[in-house]
Structures are given as structure tokens and as C-alpha cells.
Amino acid sequence: MKEIILIKNGELALKGLNRSNFEDILIKNIKRRLKDLGKIEVRKAQSAIYIEPRDEQFDFEEALERVSLIFGIAAFSRACVCEKDFDDIVKKSTDYLKNTMESVKTFKVEAKRADKSFPLKSPEICRELGGELIDAYPHLKVDVHNPDVVVYCEIRDFAAYVRAEQIPGAGGLPVGTAGRASILISGGIDSPVAAWTMAKRGLKLNAIHFASPPYTSLRAEMKVKTLLSKVARYSGTVNLAIVPFTEIQDKIAEHCPEDYFTLIMRRMMMRISERLAEKSGSAALITGESLGQVASQTLPALVTTDSVVKMPVLRPLIGMDKEEIVRIARNIDTFETSILPYEDCCTVFTPKHPKTRPTLANCEAAERNLQIDALVEKAVNETQYTYIE
Amino acid sequence: MERLVYLDNSATTRPCKTAVDYINRALTQNWGNPSSLHGLGISAEAEVTAAREEIAKKISARPDEIIFTGGGTEANNTAVMSAAGGRYKKVITTAVEHPSVLQTVKRLENVGFEVVRIGCDGRGVIDLKELESALCGEAALVSIMLVNNELGSIQPVADAVRLVRKLSPNALFHCDAVQAFGKIPINVKSLGVDMLSASAHKIHGPKGVGFLYCKKGIKLNPLITGGGQERGLRSGTESVPLIAGFSGAVKELPDIKAQENEIRNINLYARKILGDSGFIDINSPEDACPYILNISVTGYRSETVLHFLESKNIFVSSGSACAKGEASYVLSAVGLPAKRIDSALRLSFSRENTREDIELLYAALSEAVKKLRRSKL
Numbered sequence: 001m002k003e004i005i006l007i008k009n010g011e012l013a014l015k016g017l018n019r020s021n022f023e024d025i026l027i028k029n030i031k032r033r034l035k036d037l038g039k040i041e042v043r044k045a046q047s048a049i050y051i052e053p054r055d056e057q058f059d060f061e062e063a064l065e066r067v068s069l070i071f072g073i074a075a076f077s078r079a080c081v082c083e084k085d086f087d088d089i090v091k092k093s094t095d096y097l098k099n100t101m102e103s104v105k106t107f108k109v110e111a112k113r114a115d116k117s118f119p120l121k122s123p124e125i126c127r128e129l130g131g132e133l134i135d136a137y138p139h140l141k142v143d144v145h146n147p148d149v150v151v152y153c154e155i156r157d158f159a160a161y162v163r164a165e166q167i168p169g170a171g172g173l174p175v176g177t178a179g180r181a182s183i184l185i186s187g188g189i190d191s192p193v194a195a196w197t198m199a200k201r202g203l204k205l206n207a208i209h210f211a212s213p214p215y216t217s218l219r220a221e222m223k224v225k226t227l228l229s230k231v232a233r234y235s236g237t238v239n240l241a242i243v244p245f246t247e248i249q250d251k252i253a254e255h256c257p258e259d260y261f262t263l264i265m266r267r268m269m270m271r272i273s274e275r276l277a278e279k280s281g282s283a284a285l286i287t288g289e290s291l292g293q294v295a296s297q298t299l300p301a302l303v304t305t306d307s308v309v310k311m312p313v314l315r316p317l318i319g320m321d322k323e324e325i326v327r328i329a330r331n332i333d334t335f336e337t338s339i340l341p342y343e344d345c346c347t348v349f350t351p352k353h354p355k356t357r358p359t360l361a362n363c364e365a366a367e368r369n370l371q372i373d374a375l376v377e378k379a380v381n382e383t384q385y386t387y388i389e
Numbered sequence: 390m391e392r393l394v395y396l397d398n399s400a401t402t403r404p405c406k407t408a409v410d411y412i413n414r415a416l417t418q419n420w421g422n423p424s425s426l427h428g429l430g431i432s433a434e435a436e437v438t439a440a441r442e443e444i445a446k447k448i449s450a451r452p453d454e455i456i457f458t459g460g461g462t463e464a465n466n467t468a469v470m471s472a473a474g475g476r477y478k479k480v481i482t483t484a485v486e487h488p489s490v491l492q493t494v495k496r497l498e499n500v501g502f503e504v505v506r507i508g509c510d511g512r513g514v515i516d517l518k519e520l521e522s523a524l525c526g527e528a529a530l531v532s533i534m535l536v537n538n539e540l541g542s543i544q545p546v547a548d549a550v551r552l553v554r555k556l557s558p559n560a561l562f563h564c565d566a567v568q569a570f571g572k573i574p575i576n577v578k579s580l581g582v583d584m585l586s587a588s589a590h591k592i593h594g595p596k597g598v599g600f601l602y603c604k605k606g607i608k609l610n611p612l613i614t615g616g617g618q619e620r621g622l623r624s625g626t627e628s629v630p631l632i633a634g635f636s637g638a639v640k641e642l643p644d645i646k647a648q649e650n651e652i653r654n655i656n657l658y659a660r661k662i663l664g665d666s667g668f669i670d671i672n673s674p675e676d677a678c679p680y681i682l683n684i685s686v687t688g689y690r691s692e693t694v695l696h697f698l699e700s701k702n703i704f705v706s707s708g709s710a711c712a713k714g715e716a717s718y719v720l721s722a723v724g725l726p727a728k729r730i731d732s733a734l735r736l737s738f739s740r741e742n743t744r745e746d747i748e749l750l751y752a753a754l755s756e757a758v759k760k761l762r763r764s765k766l
Contacts, residue, residue, distance in 0.1 A: 212694030214761070253762055349762065 001096060002081040003225060005067055006163060007049040008074050009174075023049070026174035028071045029236060030195060033066050040142075045156060046114065067132040069234045071200050073169030074176070077152075079161040084118060089153065090129065093162040098238040100164045101137045104148035111153045118155045124153075125153055135181075150325070171200065175236050178202030181284040181314060182241075182277040184269060185209050185224055190288030190317055192227045192334040193325050197237035197316040198286050206280045207238050207388070210245040210271050215349075223340055228388040230334050238388045241276050245269075248375050249349055256353045260298045263358055264303045265349070267367070268375065275380045285309065290317045290325065290386040296352035304363045394703040394746045398591075398736035399538055399568055399681055404634070405593035411436075411637030413656045415630040423627050424616065431648060433629045440636030447603060456601045456619045457632050461567040461588030462489040463612070465532075467623070468563040468584045469493040471609040472502075472530035477559065479503040479528040481543070483515050485719045490532050490565055502529075508766040509691065512674035513542030513723045520549055528565055531562050535544035535585075537571040539735060541673045541681030543573070550581035552715035561607065567591060567599070571642050572680050573649060583607050589631070593739070594638030598631035643740060652738050653679040658738065659747045666751065668758050670729055672720065680739070683720075685732040686754060690706040694734060694754070697761060701753045706735040 009026060027042050027049060034040055038055030040063075051067070060078070067076055080096035082089045111125035120128065133151070134140050154161045181203045185191040199205055209224045213341065221242065221324070228238050252264050273285050289297045296305070306313055318326055329335035355362075395403070406511070408746050413713030419436050421429030438452070445452040458464045469490060472480055482494050484506045491506075496503040505523040507515045515533065533544050550562050555699060563584040570587035577585055588599040604608060604620065629679070642648075656679040663669040663684055672683035686694050691707035698705055720730040 214700060215693050216695050217692060250762065 001092060002160065003053070003058075004079050004081055005051040005063060005076055006079045006161060007051065007076045007169070008166070009049065009072055015019070022072070022174055022177050025176050028072075029070055029072070029174055029176065030067065032236065033070060034063055037063050039389045042338055043158075051053060051375040066233070067169070068167065069170050070174075071170050071172035071202065071234060072174030074171060075166040075169050077163045077166045079152075079154075079163035082160040082162060084115065084155060084160050086120060086125075086128065086268060089160055090132045090170075093129065093151070093153070094133060096162060097133070097164055100149055100241050101133065101140060105139070106141050106143035106147045107133070107149045107151060108142055108144045108147040109151045109153060111242070113155045115155045115157050118160075125155070129153055165317060170234065170295065172275065173200070173202030175199050175202060175234075176204045178204075180206065180280070180282045181205040181286050182208050182273060182282040183286040184273055184278065184288075185228065185240075186288075187220055187223045187227065187338065188324075189329050189338040190290060190293075190325055190340065192231050192332070193328045194286055194288035194314075194316050195228075195231045195233055195238075196328070196332050196334075196387075198314055199231065203284075203286075205231070205235050205238045205286075206277070206282050207240045208243060208271055208276055209240060210243045210272075212244075213245040213250055215246065217247070219340075221336060225386075225388055226299065226337050229332050230332065230337065234332065240386050240388050242386070243272055243276070243379050243383045245379065248379060251370060251375060253349055254371040256366050259353055259355045260358065260363060261349055261351045261353050263301060263304055263363055263365045264370070266296050266301075267363070268372070268379075270305050270309045270313075271372070271376050272383075274311050275376060276383060279380075282311075284312045284314050286314045286316070288317055288325075289315050290320055290322070290375075297358045298356050299333060300357045300359065301355070304358050304360050307360055321389050391702045391749070394701075394749050396705045396736045396738065396746065396750065398742075399735065400706055401590045401596065402593045402739050403741065404590075405638055407637035407641040408589075408594045408634040409637070412630045412634040415633040420632075423629060424618065425524045430451075433627075436629050436633045436636075437627050440632045441466055443636045443639050444600060447571070447575070447642070448587075449578055450602050451605060453620070454577075454605055455600055456603055456622045457627060457635075458586075458599050458601055458623055459628070460584050460597055460599040461487075461565070461591075462599075463623075464586035464599045465489040465563075465565055465567075466493050467587060467601050467609065467612050469497065469530065469532060470612055471563075471584070472561065473497060473500070473614065473707065474610050475529050477527045477529035479505070479526060480524050480530045480532070481505045481507065481508065481520065481528050481560075482532045483507045483534070484722045485509055485515075485537055485539075485542075487535050487538055487565055487567065489755060490534070494532070507533075509542070509722055510724050513537050513540040513719065514674070515544055515549070518554060519544060520547070520555065521552055524552065526751070528553075528557045528560040531557070531560050531643065533562075534565040534567075535575070536566070536573065536678040536681070537719060538568045538681070539717060540683050540723065541677030541679070542713075543569075543678055546582065547580050554581070556707065558604055566593075569678065570762065571639065571645065572652075573678055574645050577604070584609075589635035589638055592638050592642060595631050595634040598628055598635050600635075648740055649679060651740070652742075655679075655738055655742055655744060655747060656682055658744050660748065662751050663754070666755070669754065670726060672723075672729065672733060678736055682736045682738075684734050684736065685725075685729040686731050686734065686758065687732045689732055689758065689761055691727055691731065691733055693761055694732070694757050697757045698750070698753055701737065701749075701756075703753055704731065704749075705748055706737070707733065710749035 038058035041052045109126040111120045111122040144202045163349045183195040185207050394461045419432040421433040423434035441452040441455050507519045509515050561583045564582045566585050567588045571592035583604045585602040590596040611622045670685040695707050
């Protein structure tokens, strides 16, 4: 029996004239994510996308799993392909829906007839197919108000499809429709969640990681790559920039007051990130900061870090509690990796009493002896890039 | 690139030529199933039999007292779990055992066993008085390691056995000798233990194979049941290549006493130049097994120094798990100050090391304390 994946793209329907453009990007994303599973054909018709395997070896279950992670999909389902012939529809659907029908008590049928040349009208399809299903599964009762399951039958131009439950999709907007932004990723719990959240709103991601060997280990870098590969299951490939940061930390420790260490470090990171973002075509920076979570994330601290960049800094977690962030991290499977205990570059030089209410003037005075431009320039030039799938 | 200075031999060792040759032979020629009745089975069985004899000889045991396992951890698990199911519900061990003993004992504790964990002195050596008082009331099992994996401290196992025999004659005595086998002389008869664990990859053999010595007449509960291999104590088709590799590693072991003296010279040399440096503290006791030397570059985090050394192609182990993780329970047990624990590094030697390695290490550590920032802890 031939099966397809049928996709409903939620918010897309709202986007007026841009819709077709959005759908094209979604289709491109779907194709890219399913590419290695075998040949497929993807077509769109009236705010639905049909994925048809064209390969005997196609791994259908894996494809469903992957589709469930693609942004821009409100709901999807697996459906059985029938000929546009009522007898064939009855024969295939009784067989195809066996497991579902045996596990429920009540059902109803909904039909949609896009191809008006089909001899039965929608209400007739519902009635007739419902009757046939009761004949096949006599324990079933029809309940049009509160059924255990709804069976959908669609008559399209190219074929007829029968399906049962819809599976909720990842929601959001197709990655790429909102442009590109760069996430600063440390390896903690927050930044992968921030990355995921913004990819969900259609941003294509680049990532920036600051490495401070020997204060940080290669394992910390590998951890960031693992985290990004988990985010990439939703967002698609991510270009990761690894910035050498040891020298800058050394220089800050040498030339700046200790209680300003973290803030000046954050300011340097933002400066470098903006440069890298510009180079890679990103229009914004993304951070995993949450208001008041640590000393460098108080409002006065955020003011001082923001003031060194012109680019907007997106902080999707700013109003979230740690528990809420952890819940998402668990859902997207980054939590277990995030809590692996490798030093990241934020923890090595941490001052004993960091400033929580810095002023911009004090901050600027504190970094007066730092060769900021030269250090930024050098870090940008020595940055290494790698693609994360 | 500078030459490789590998000082992490208690983590694992480079497989030696004989081990690799034997593994190769078992994989390409004697690849049968030792249980098969035909000739291919017999030649595979011969590999296992020869290995068993070779290895038994090293600890003065009988070949049929050697049970091959999937490594030291499995041997320790088998030994500790053997205590379950008997009459007595008490297990005595030490606070400084390897996690494969401690975690397994913990499982017994969770199902109702009484567990006593004996502490140790500043040298990492257990107090026999404490053992004596723990032995009031019959114990099912006493498990004490021979050489500690972090400090190298040698436990008075033979004395402990005598105490146990006197005060709790029905208890089984197990000794984790993973860091001792092939490094210091072991004679199971003079030690008097009932069970003893060892691992191949700590002595230039392959990973994934070890043995549990189990004295003739001792009854064990197998962890793994099935086809009845290894006298029914460890079912599953024997890993002939790994067992052969283990045997090859044992065959290539030099005279243990002579080798121990060579390593002692390296150890003493390291103690001298590192100890005299003024910035390094020596954590291992003077009478420790010379293969392990625990030091602290006090004030500098283990992980940072470890990665700095790595950039010089020198490989050591951090004494504590990680700055963010838990501090080493062994170093805490001997009462080292937190600052020294946080800076601990474990150097562990093998016959491949030379005095020059120590000189390179010393030079790199001197550079490290100049270049690296001190930790704030």
C-alpha cells in the first residue's frame, strides 16, 4: 500500500501574497531534511504539502520523525493513497485504518472533494465510507460530536487520500523566511534553547563560540558541536564560528579591575560577534540571557553589553524562569548534553564579587587600558569555521 | 610536534607488540568457538587454555581459578555481587575503593545490606583497628583494594585477611588488584584472598578483558548466565582474541621486581625535581606503589594545567573529576585541603617512560605556572 506524508502549514496561510514564497522555502527545507532517506516527490495544493516516497527503501518512520521537527508545519499526518474510485477507497481504507479502528470505540468521517468530477458529494462520501467501516469493524459507533477518532477522506486532482489522526507539527515559521541571525553559544542550558526559539520564528542560524584553551578543553568545544547538531535537527545546518579568546581574557585580567571582568568580557564578545555576524550576513545577534539570572544579566549589565553593538540583540529567554528554560531544553534533547561538566569560557575567570549595577561610564573607564580594536581584529581574523549538520 | 610524553598509564597503556600479535593470531587463525567440538574450536580453546595458564602463573594461582571477564569493572561487580544471596547481610569495604566496587556495594546497601566503609589515614592507608571493630558480627564480604588508583597507596591486604579469618571466618575476601597486577608481586596464596580482580589494558594488553581469581571451592553467583563458559561463572562465548591479547601482555611483562625498581627510580626522580620546585606539592605517600605519583600544582586548576600540558604533547590525568564536578573522594578521604584537591594531577608510569619524560614535564609545568592565571579558589 502506498503511503504519503500530508502536511498542513499553519501560520503560512495567513501571510497573504508572500505565502507562495514561504511555502517554497518550507518545501526546500523538507527536501533537504529528507534527502538522505531516498527519492521523494513533494507537491503543494491548497495550503497542504504532499510528500510521496519514490523509493522502495524509503524509511517512512524516520521521515515522520524528521518532519515533526521542521518549523513551519502546524500538523501532519500519514495517509494512504487510493485510486479515485469509491470501491478502492473502501477496500484500502478498511485495511489501512485497521489498528486505529480496533483501538477506538467511536468515530466519524469527514470528506473534502477538491475534484468536483468525483461522482459522490462530500456528505455522501462520509455516509457511505462510515457505513463500510462499521461493517468492517462492527464494534464501532458513529459519534459526530465527540468521536475518538476522525477519519478524513480527501479527493484531490491527482489521487484520493485517507487518513486518521493528525500529528501536531513543530509550529513556527519555515527556517530562512525571517532572515539570518547569529547565536552566541557557550555550552550551557540557555543558549541552545534561545537558538531553537529563534529558529522557530524562521531565522536561519549561525553560531559563535568563544574558546579559551587551556582554560577550556576540546571537550567543551565538542559539547557545543553536539548541542548545535541537536538544534540543527530543527533549524537545519548551522555554520559555527570558533573564536580564540584566551588572549583577550588574559589581557582583561591583566588590565581591568576584577569586579568588571565578566562585563568587559561580555562586551568584547559582543563586539567580536557583531563583526562576525556582519561578515556572515546575519542581521541580529541572539543570546540566551534571562533577566537577573546571573550578575551579567541584570538590566544595568545588559545596558552596558548592548551599548557596544548597533545590531539588535534578540533575547528570547529574557522573561523566562530557569524551570521553563529547562523544560524546553529537555524537550529538544539538549539538556543532558548541556549539563556535562566541562569548563566553558565564562566560568574560569569569574570574579568573586561581580558588579551587578554597573554604569556605562564606569565600564568604559574600566576597559580604558585595553587595546580593544586590535584585540577584536585579531580574534576575528583567527576565527575558525565549521559546518554543523 | 614534541615527542609524546604519556604519563597516564593508570588510565590505560599502549598495547604491546606481543599482545597485538596474539590478538591478530586469534582473529585470523584461531577464530573458532572454543566450545565447538571440531578442530577450529579446539585451536581456539587452546588459545584460552594457554592464556589461563600464563596468567595464573603470575599470581601463583591454579589455571582453573582464573575466570575471564569483560574487564576489571565486571570482575569487581561479580566479586561484590557474590555476597548477595548468602546468610550474612553485611559488607565491609573502604572509602577509597574504585567506583566499580563502591557503586556495586551501594546497590547491596539499597537492598538492605549493612555496609561499613573504613576510612584511611593521611597516606591513604586503611586503619586495621577500624577494620577490627567493623568485624563485630559476621560479614558476607570484605573488599579491599591492593593499590589505590589515585594515590598509589598500598593497603595491608594480607594483614586484613588474617583479621577477617580470625573474627569473621565465613566472610569472603575480595581484593581489587587492577592497579597492582603486573606491577607489584602478587601471590594469592600468601595474600590469602578468596577473590582478586585484574585488567589487561593497564599492563599493555587490550581493553575489554580482565579476570577474577576465584579460589578453588568458593561458590559464586554468576552475574551473567547462559552457556556455562568459565565454569558457569561467566557465560558467553569467550573473547578469544582479547584473552589471547591479555596473555601476550603478561608474557611480555618484564621481571616484576626489577621493573618496579626502574619505575621507582623514575618516581623518586620526579619526587625530587617536582618536590624541590617550590610550586608543586606531592600527594602520594612515600611508600606508595611507584607506578602512581599524585601531585598538586597548588593554585592552578587541574583541568587547566592538564590542557596546557596537552598542548605540549604531555598527557596526564586530573586528580579530581572536574572543577565543576565533584572533588575526588579519595583525596578528600586523606584530608587534603580543597585547594590542593582542585589542583591535583595524577602521573602514572609504565616501562615506556624515562627520566627525560620527567624533565619535559617539569619544564612544561614551570612554563605553565608562568603563563597561566591562578585559580581564584
